[in-house]
Amino acid sequence: MFNASQKPVETSACSSNKYQLAWKNKEKFDAFTAYIQTSALGNIESRSWDIFQLAYEATQNSLVPAFEKLLAIDHTFGFQPLPHQLKTAQRVVSELRGRAILADEVGLGKTIEAGLILKEYLLRGLAKKVLLLVPTSLVLQWTRELAEKFRIQAVAQRRVDDWQADIIVASLDTAKREPHRSLILAETWDMIIIDEAHKLKNKKTKNWDTINRITSKYMLLLTATPIQNQLDELHALITLLRPGQLGKKEDFFKQHVSQKRIAKNPAELKNSVKEVMIRNRREDGNTQLPPRHVKIWSLDLNPQERDFYQAVQDYMKREYQYRTEKHISTLPILTLLREICSSPYAAMISIEKMMKRSNTFMSQEEAMHLLELGGRIQTYTKAEKVLSLLRTMQNSKCVIFTEYRATQDYLLYRLKKEGIPAVSFRGGFKKSKKDWMQDLFEHRAQILVATETGGEGINLQFCNYMINLDLPWNPMRLEQRIGRIHRLGQTKPCYIHHLTTYGTLEEHIVKLLHEKIHMFQTVIGQTDTILSKNPQWEKKLLEIAMTSQNDREMQEQLQLMNSSIPTKES
Amino acid sequence: MVASLQDLKNAKIRLDFVDRYFQAVHATTLLKKDSYREVQLPTDVDKELNPRPFYWMWIETTGQKPEPTVLRMAFDQPTLEKENQRMKVEHDEKIASLSISPAERWMYQAPKAQLVDYGSFLLDKILASVKKRGAFAIVAPKNLSGSKILIPWLMMNGMFTFRCDMSEQKLWSVAICLENGQIVDEFYNKIRHIEMNPISPQKLLYRLRMSLIDGFQALQTYLEFLVKQQPTDWAEKSLARLEQEQAHINLYYNSLLEDADLEKLDSIKIEHERKLKSLSELYYPTIDIIIEQMALIGLPSS
Structure with missing residues (x-):
């Protein structure tokens, strides 16, 4: 009588062709006939109707309504999402249809937005198999936050068979390597979320290629910095989301790019970008962040430092020629100059290293000579400046960033000598050590000296002073640094000091930074003050550089201007 | 409640x-x-x-x-x-x-x-x-006056899931009288207020004129009929979006093909296919009919 093998076919295409019709859990019928048979044997549960009614209510309760507002709003725990986060999540789901770049400025909670969107799709049964690719150092943090804030149980990927999990958090570096890569590509994903997606800015990289090969319905790319250096980076990101949105690369260049960093039709480009990207800014008023004050200090190297810089520069010109002829990378020597600006100590360490390597033009004598010049330097201009700035901050907590480990070491040594309690922070630290250092800084130490690589993923909103001992080439990395203190949770105005040296390579860096920030603004929209606004200063600098007959004249002109710069000691 | x-x-x-x-x-x-x-x-x-x-x-x-x-x-x-x-x-x-x-x-x-x-x-x-625990039940009203005959009904509760890039669910409850084949919609709401007692299936099964599987199939046919009564504007909109985006992608990949090197043609075609697949998974409208509960209910003949 209960012959279940006569079941009709499982799915049937709808005749109207407007949709596909699918039957789910028809096997319930078999289970039901089995239930009848056991009941017939006298196995009757006295309260079965009560629980049947409860089950009906449970189904009713889990029912997904048409989309009007986010269901996820009622599924956050221990925190209240901010209005701009809810609005963003809502727009991504209803207008951008789950494929978007979330490009909020650092510290506005992109993680929360992504969490809300993910939760919405999970609740609606639209996503099951989800891949999150985040920086290695943030894998555990993401997993923890999803569990705590959204009660989403994700697996932090460790072993090869972890890829079978429904929701998995892994690093991009792991994902692009075999055997992981093949396993990921073989899978059909419902959703993929990529944090720090600016790592996909270059189409020629393995990062980009791997992501481009993944099949996924929904895709979120999280980055505060969708453009770092060049406009085609934006093209690379958008092509992942919606191939063809900006046309072919060649057309894109014809239409939108007049120079590497200058957009042709900013308004038009902005509109195309808007269809796939949402960017919230601190200034929008939907977040009550205190203001930030940025000051650029233009410092003069002292005579000994200047001699050292000059000598290294002279040597560099020869080394550059040698390297170009031999087709050796010229990058290290450029680094050398920047290191002197940061701290002569850093440069001396590099020179020592170069001495030991054979593929350099530098002779032993020359190296010894340079090291001797460096050794003669009594005081380091920037380190002294740091100390005098710290005195004005009256024992407040302060983060000091530098690009170089040697500078970090030197500064820690210098601070220790002054009796100022300081801790260090680097990318190489394990998660536990990072947490520990962050905790030490919050509760014991006054100063945190960090290198760039350590900057991602630490939240220091309890501190409102920052000194950038040197500046990165990339303005968005500068923004990442500032975002460590100027983020949600910060209650006091933030004071940020950039230290630069005149008559050196750093001058050009500042100029370049300005140009890059300008490009970012024309395409993406305003950024908060990264460098203090001083257009006149920039214009003047350019003028001096273009009109000076020789270095000496330029030097004099710069000196003259130096004294008139409002950001100079006041 | x-x-x-x-x-x-x-x-x-x-x-x-x-x-x-x-x-x-x-x-x-x-x-x-x-x-x-x-x-x-x-x-x-x-x-x-x-x-x-x-x-x-x-x-x-x-x-x-x-x-x-x-x-x-x-x-x-x-x-x-x-x-x-x-x-x-x-x-x-x-x-x-x-x-x-x-x-x-x-x-x-x-x-x-x-x-x-x-x-x-x-x-x-x-x-x-x-x-x-609440997937199945075999019941009849608690207060049966006299020795009325129980007519067996097969009730099925569940939901429709309408799905494209968004989703929406609706409940349904249908039942078929296993004696005369009559189908009643919104069945659960009609009987939910009656106090029920679990009973042995023998008290109902002996009266079946229609086998359970036949009843089950009749209900399936009815549900498919119900689905067709549902609004379809959401599906049409989603299909339109799908076509538009497909055209977009086709245009893009075809233009890539035009100036691609010979050895790259295949990989471009594969990528093109893959992108189209993601797209149709996102937008192609689907309706799932999900069965949650089944029950045999004996109701006194009126």
Whole structure:
């Protein structure tokens, strides 16, 4: 009588062709006939109707309504999402249809937005198999936050068979390597979320290629910095989301790019970008962040430092020629100059290293000579400046960033000598050590000296002073640094000091930074003050550089201007 | 009581639901206060709510008598704090009355309550247990006057899921009379207010004129008919979007093909296919018919 093998076919295409019709859990019928048979044997549960009614209510309760507002709003725990986060999540789901770049400025909670969107799709049964690719150092943090804030149980990927999990958090570096890569590509994903997606800015990289090969319905790319250096980076990101949105690369260049960093039709480009990207800014008023004050200090190297810089520069010109002829990378020597600006100590360490390597033009004598010049330097201009700035901050907590480990070491040594309690922070630290250092800084130490690589993923909103001992080439990395203190949770105005040296390579860096920030603004929209606004200063600098007959004249002109710069000691 | 959508967010409704659940599964209520319950679990329920298979394996292989679990549940935050405080005070008093060393004291911890809020682990487990235990029933009205004949009905409850890049669900409840083949829509709402008792299936099955499988198939046909009555504008819109985006992608990849090197043609074509596949998974409209519950219900002939 209960012959279940006569079941009709499982799915049937709808005749109207407007949709596909699918039957789910028809096997319930078999289970039901089995239930009848056991009941017939006298196995009757006295309260079965009560629980049947409860089950009906449970189904009713889990029912997904048409989309009007986010269901996820009622599924956050221990925190209240901010209005701009809810609005963003809502727009991504209803207008951008789950494929978007979330490009909020650092510290506005992109993680929360992504969490809300993910939760919405999970609740609606639209996503099951989800891949999150985040920086290695943030894998555990993401997993923890999803569990705590959204009660989403994700697996932090460790072993090869972890890829079978429904929701998995892994690093991009792991994902692009075999055997992981093949396993990921073989899978059909419902959703993929990529944090720090600016790592996909270059189409020629393995990062980009791997992501481009993944099949996924929904895709979120999280980055505060969708453009770092060049406009085609934006093209690379958008092509992942919606191939063809900006046309072919060649057309894109014809239409939108007049120079590497200058957009042709900013308004038009902005509109195309808007269809796939949402960017919230601190200034929008939907977040009550205190203001930030940025000051650029233009410092003069002292005579000994200047001699050292000059000598290294002279040597560099020869080394550059040698390297170009031999087709050796010229990058290290450029680094050398920047290191002197940061701290002569850093440069001396590099020179020592170069001495030991054979593929350099530098002779032993020359190296010894340079090291001797460096050794003669009594005081380091920037380190002294740091100390005098710290005195004005009256024992407040302060983060000091530098690009170089040697500078970090030197500064820690210098601070220790002054009796100022300081801790260090680097990318190489394990998660536990990072947490520990962050905790030490919050509760014991006054100063945190960090290198760039350590900057991602630490939240220091309890501190409102920052000194950038040197500046990165990339303005968005500068923004990442500032975002460590100027983020949600910060209650006091933030004071940020950039230290630069005149008559050196750093001058050009500042100029370049300005140009890059300008490009970012024309395409993406305003950024908060990264460098203090001083257009006149920039214009003047350019003028001096273009009109000076020789270095000496330029030097004099710069000196003259130096004294008139409002950001100079006041 | 009729719970409607997402009502379990309300602490009172949640409490009522949980109460009814524990009653239905024969758990013993030890303590009942405002927004607070202490409940002792029977073993089968314990296994469902506390996933600890190794514990049970150990208990069963060693033939021990398990210590029954007591759940202490607070349904809002203030109650949680209040009850935890109460238990701590009671605990401290009890410990003070015992003559034990401080080290031993450390071994005894005051019991703690758990918060049963919407989305909590325990509530999710209870909902899963409810769905598992409440999938089937064979019942008839409790108060049958005289010896009326029971007519067998096959009822099926479930939902439609309308799905493209967004989703929406609707409940349905249909039943077929296994004597004359009559199909009634919205069946559950019509009988939900009748008090029911479980009965033996023999009391119904002897009267079947239509086999269960035939009834099941007739209901399927009816549900497919119901689906066709549903609005389709969402599906049309999604299809239009799909076509538009497909055209976009085709244009892009075809233009890539035009100036690509010969050896790259294949890889471009594969990528093109892959992107089209993602796109149609996102937008292609689907309707799922999901069966949640089945029941045999005997109703007196009118």
